Amino acid sequence: MTALFLSREPTLEEYWRAIVLFGRNVASYKFALAKSLLEIRPAAGQLLKLEDLAPTYSRHLSQHLQGANKQGTFKSSKFLDACRKSNTGEINASQLIEATVRYGFSNVIDAFHVVGQRETPQRFYIDERKINAGIRITDEFASLLNSSQIVDLPQEVEARWRLVETAWELGITRSLVAVDYDTSTESLVYVDKSRRRGPITGSRDSLNGYQKGRCFYCYSEIHIDPSGPSHPDVDHFFPHILKRITSTISIDGIWNLVLACKDCNRGIGGKFDRVPNLALLERLHRRNEFLISSHHPLREVLMQQTGNSEGARATFLNSTHNQARAVLIHEWAPVQKANPCF
Ligand SMILES: [Zn+2]
Numbered sequence: 001m002t003a004l005f006l007s008r009e010p011t012l013e014e015y016w017r018a019i020v021l022f023g024r025n026v027a028s029y030k031f032a033l034a035k036s037l038l039e040i041r042p043a044a045g046q047l048l049k050l051e052d053l054a055p056t057y058s059r060h061l062s063q064h065l066q067g068a069n070k071q072g073t074f075k076s077s078k079f080l081d082a083c084r085k086s087n088t089g090e091i092n093a094s095q096l097i098e099a100t101v102r103y104g105f106s107n108v109i110d111a112f113h114v115v116g117q118r119e120t121p122q123r124f125y126i127d128e129r130k131i132n133a134g135i136r137i138t139d140e141f142a143s144l145l146n147s148s149q150i151v152d153l154p155q156e157v158e159a160r161w162r163l164v165e166t167a168w169e170l171g172i173t174r175s176l177v178a179v180d181y182d183t184s185t186e187s188l189v190y191v192d193k194s195r196r197r198g199p200i201t202g203s204r205d206s207l208n209g210y211q212k213g214r215c216f217y218c219y220s221e222i223h224i225d226p227s228g229p230s231h232p233d234v235d236h237f238f239p240h241i242l243k244r245i246t247s248t249i250s251i252d253g254i255w256n257l258v259l260a261c262k263d264c265n266r267g268i269g270g271k272f273d274r275v276p277n278l279a280l281l282e283r284l285h286r287r288n289e290f291l292i293s294s295h296h297p298l299r300e301v302l303m304q305q306t307g308n309s310e311g312a313r314a315t316f317l318n319s320t321h322n323q324a325r326a327v328l329i330h331e332w333a334p335v336q337k338a339n340p341c342f
Pocket of ligand 1 (some may be wrong): 034215216217218219220260262263264265334
């Protein structure tokens with residue numbers, strides 16, 4: 001007779017993922033430490049001194065700071081300031097390592113194994129800072145390195161890191177699953193795991209960077225200042241009316257939003273409910289690929305909504321275009337008003 005319920009010890013991979021995915025996120029140091037350990041690949045029993053860990057660890061933080069300046073929920077950090085100064089060349093490599101050893105590990109070494117307010121029963125290192133100025137690698141970490149899933153673990157840490165950055169950047173503390181446009185409030189909203197929605201400020205700001213202050217369609221100048229005459233519309237590239245005929249495509253998703261001048265969106269000769277032509281579709285694809293490849297905070301959201309590879313995303317856009325043409329029939333192209341700049 002077999003038991004109905006079996007309790008099984010989590011595997012080492014599961015402990016590791018729990019730490020990376022569900023641990024506390026007051027700062028991204030944990031991700032940097034996880035990435036560093038996977039990269040350095042220390043052996044079982046090895047003493048990893050903080051000064052030997054510091055170069056890899058501070059490099060990951062410095063790189064992430066270039067894409068997202070917010071790496072924690074606290075107001076200031078001597079360690080992060082040192083990483084920023086190293087990025088701008090104000091301090092050299094050995095000064096960065098010195099600052100990292102002094103300030104960079106104070107909370108992360110303790111907090112790493114904490115999941116749900118308790119430490120995991122399996123540990124990947126032992127804290128020996130007091131006696132040996134470093135951490136001692138356990139057999140469990142060495143076994144993890146031999147796991148068949150090891151190739152995926154660095155990317156998983158990276159993906160999680162970016163998502164957490166997104167949440168901080170957008171002021172979202174709960175887990176983020178999508179960013180959509182709310183037409184009634186004309187603002188971007190996040191959707192979290194329990195399908196709750198909340199506002200994100202500055203939707204125009206977050207789209208404007210790529211467009212360099214120009215209308216997505218005609219390249220005329222737009223200004224984010226709401227009192228000015230050239231305040232842009234947040235426009236659905238594939239018209240919003242498609243919501244009535246499809247529930248599978250997230251029309252309100254960030255991938256489908258651009259900033260458009262009022263002429264293009266709803267002036268004489270404006271787009272209204274027509275489908276932008278293939279040249280514009282290609283422009284949209286380029287924009288989305290740029291955001292994804294340039295470490296944009298909404299990268300994960302864009303990939304969730306349109307596909308995990310460039311090929312999949314192109315197919316998605318192409319098939320959406322075909323579906324839209326099938327019901328809206330008419331194509332549209334703008335009168336170009338300035339030189340193309342993206
Ligand atoms: Zn325009």
